[in-house]
Amino acid sequence: NAGVTQTPKFRILKIGQSMTLQCAQDMNHNYMYWYRQDPGMGLKLIYYSVGAGITDKGEVPNGYNVSRSTTEDFPLRLELAAPSQTSVYFCASSEKTGGIGELFFGEGSRLTVL
Amino acid sequence: RKEVEQDPGPFNVPEGATVAFNCTYSNSASQSFFWYRQDCRKEPKLLMSVYSSGNEDGRFTAQLNRASQYISLLIRDSKLSDSATYLCVVEFSNSGYALNFGKGTSLLVTP
Numbered sequence: 001n002a003g004v005t006q007t008p009k010f011r012i013l014k015i016g017q018s019m020t021l022q023c024a025q026d027m028n029h030n031y032m033y034w035y036r037q038d039p040g041m042g043l044k045l046i047y048y049s050v051g052a053g054i055t056d057k058g059e060v061p062n063g064y065n066v067s068r069s070t071t072e073d074f075p076l077r078l079e080l081a082a083p084s085q086t087s088v089y090f091c092a093s094s095e096k097t098g099g100i101g102e103l104f105f106g107e108g109s110r111l112t113v114l
Numbered sequence: 115r116k117e118v119e120q121d122p123g124p125f126n127v128p129e130g131a132t133v134a135f136n137c138t139y140s141n142s143a144s145q146s147f148f149w150y151r152q153d154c155r156k157e158p159k160l161l162m163s164v165y166s167s168g169n170e171d172g173r174f175t176a177q178l179n180r181a182s183q184y185i186s187l188l189i190r191d192s193k194l195s196d197s198a199t200y201l202c203v204v205e206f207s208n209s210g211y212a213l214n215f216g217k218g219t220s221l222l223v224t225p
Contacts (some may be wrong), residue, residue, distance in 0.1 A: 034214075040122070040217065041217055042118070042201070042214075042216055042217040042218065043158070043201075043215040044214040044215075045213070063223070090157055090158070102160045103150075103158070103160070103213070105157035105158055105159070107157050108155075108156075108157055114182060
């Protein structure tokens, strides 16, 4: 039972570098989300998608981009990495279209920008 | 005012104790409420939904007070394995994105 799979689990970037965090789910969920979690803070929504081809900004989208070409995949792109993007990133998916229902999270990607 | 507020703790309790966590939310239009559990350096996982009439799942009881915009989680007969951070989560609408997470309350159950 794979659920939501994120890669990589750990990454160190230099300031100004770019990278893509991969997220894939095998539950045929329409809704997918990217959150970031800073130490001692609640999860903040970066971007979300309600289906293939549809994405929208969350609370903290600056410095990130997403795409949703398939139901399964929802990659998060970091352009010109900054130290403020050091965080743990969680991808999540959910089934319900009316009301969110249960979120299923990936194991997280720990990113450090130096 | 923060949208979802929780006492961060930590709550240190002995095994077998009863412990209660509280959460307040600012948006009176909130529609759905949840408690998630997050183990150290792990992803959050749904513990239970919170229904208007209150609901129980084994040793866990969740209560909702819409008038006071207040949610609670009660854990009875605490186990060592209950040690984790408990996240209060509030859905403000059915739009698919309006989930607000509290910062979490840390619980440590000691022998």
